[in-house]
Amino acid sequence: MTVPTALPIVQAPMAGGPSTPELAAAVAGAGAFGFVAGGYLTPDVLRDELDRTRALTSDPIGVNLFVPGSRAPDPAAIGAYAARLRPLAEELGAELGEPRWEDDGFDAKIDVLVSAGIHTASFTFGCPAPEIIARLRAAGVRVVVTVTDVGEAEIAAGAGADGFVVQGAEAGGHQGTFDPARRNETPLAAALDSIASVGLPMIATGGITTAGDARAALDAGAVAVQIGTALLCTPEARTSVPYRRALLDRTYEDTVITRAFTGRWARGLANPFAVEHSDAPGGYPEVHHLTRPLRAAATAAGNPDVPNLWAGTGWTAITAEPAADVVRRIGADL
Incomplete structure (x- = not known):
């Protein structure tokens, strides 16, 4: 091929x-x-x-x-993760999503x-x-x-x-x-x-x-x-405005591999959410649905510290x- x-x-x-x-x-x-x-x-x-x-x-x-894939191996761990995220949800004025499989x-x-x-x-x-x-x-x-x-x-x-x-x-x-x-x-x-x-x-x-x-x-x-x-x-x-700014302004110093956003390992800019919750439990798409409203609310507010900002290691060459x-x-x- x-x-x-x-x-x-x-x-x-x-x-x-x-x-x-x-x-x-x-x-x-x-x-x-x-x-x-x-x-x-x-x-x-x-x-x-x-x-x-x-x-x-x-x-x-x-x-x-x-x-x-398969359903999340440890639903209780996802429940505990939701409890950790609840204060952030309140701060953003958002509701946590339902951690559902599909x-x-x-x-x-x-x-x-x-x-x-x-x-x-x-x-x-x-x-x-x-x-x-x-x-x-x-x-x-x-x-x-x-x-x-x-x-x-x-x-x-x-x-x-x-x-x-x-x-x-x-x-x-x-x-x-x-x-x-x-x-x-x-x-x-x-x-x-x-x-x-x-x-x-x-x-x-x-x-x-x-x-x-x-x-x-x-x-x-x-x-x-x-x-x-x-x-x-x-x-x-269709990259969001805060995502673009974070990339072009070099807002964060590096990338990190994390499960914070979706319950699947992924590489993105090392913003606070990615780093602080890198030990998030496995479970895709359950964790994706759980955190999605937080990421959407932060993006709408122009806050790059919470959304997933996927980027590879060559990101500093972006134009x-x-x-x-x-x-x-x-x-x-x-």
Whole structure:
């Protein structure tokens, strides 16, 4: 499997806000591969997002979905976490959310993808069942699975995947580990080296924000690179104002891997909430639903100390230029 674009660059699907049809179209127009982020969307909204993207570009596009996981292993721990967060909720004038499990409309979204005429479906948080992959491939859809180690890659290959998104520990946002309790500490270069033995094409992601980063990943065996953090402050992204300011103003000194926001390990800027609650219990999406009203209230108030501000380790290279310019800069000489 190769990326069907002039440049070996893929736009990361950044669910929950930053990804937009305009971003996917701008990336595609610059010669790279655009993605629609299907996570958190209802099946009907996903179809609308695809229609809007198709109205903006006729280039090949992809869609990313979250593979449903198991219910939280320790509901009592989530209850105790809620009690810790209650004073903050009162301070923000918000109610804590219900820590509920759901499958994010997974099966209905698969139905959408089968009939949508997309080029690629990518998956994170696990590997879809072989029959789902076979159904998508029968509809002409290529399937790639986010993996972080060779064991996950072997599972995905055995299920019929066409390739991998190999995610290093440098990546911003959620870690794609199949086991949500396992924190990924493997750098991208090491992950590419070990997963190459499985023998399927690899798209590299994690900390790639410059042309040098992209060249290093391709030289390490990737067929393409996936960029997300580099696109967060483009005008086409739906990144919130406090999120943009925190990135561009260097409000926080570093990034941190934390479970504070969603109950799944994820990398973001080291704001007070991420740091103070890094020991939050596991349980996705229960913790995500619990903290979501707090994050929304803080964002609405322009307060960057509470929301998740996903960012990879290369975040200090972020600029506020248009998406096409970012793609061309990273794709220089590839």
